[in-house]
Amino acid sequence: MTRRSTTAAPKPTTIAEVLDLATIPLYSQTEPNWAGLIGCSRTSAYRLAHRGEIPVVRVGTHVRVKVPAVLAQLAQQPNGGDAA
Helix, strand or coil: CCCCCCCCCCCCCCCCCCCCCCCCEECCCCCCHHHHCCCCCCCHHHHHHHHHCCCCEEEEEEEEEEEHHHHHHHCCCCCCCCCC
């Protein structure tokens, strides 16, 4: 008998969830995160951070994104960051 994973995919993050935070994780399954806000995969998020396309702060092994940078990035999107 094969066991199936019961972990659900992380829910999308909303702008309202991050407005009061100084930084958010680049990717997380349990808390609001940049990849969930933008709608990209974990691999894509880390690849963009490695290339320097996302302004990140490294704290030990954790990679976090400054919320003002996230909001500025969303404001530059063609739809103005008005995604659901």
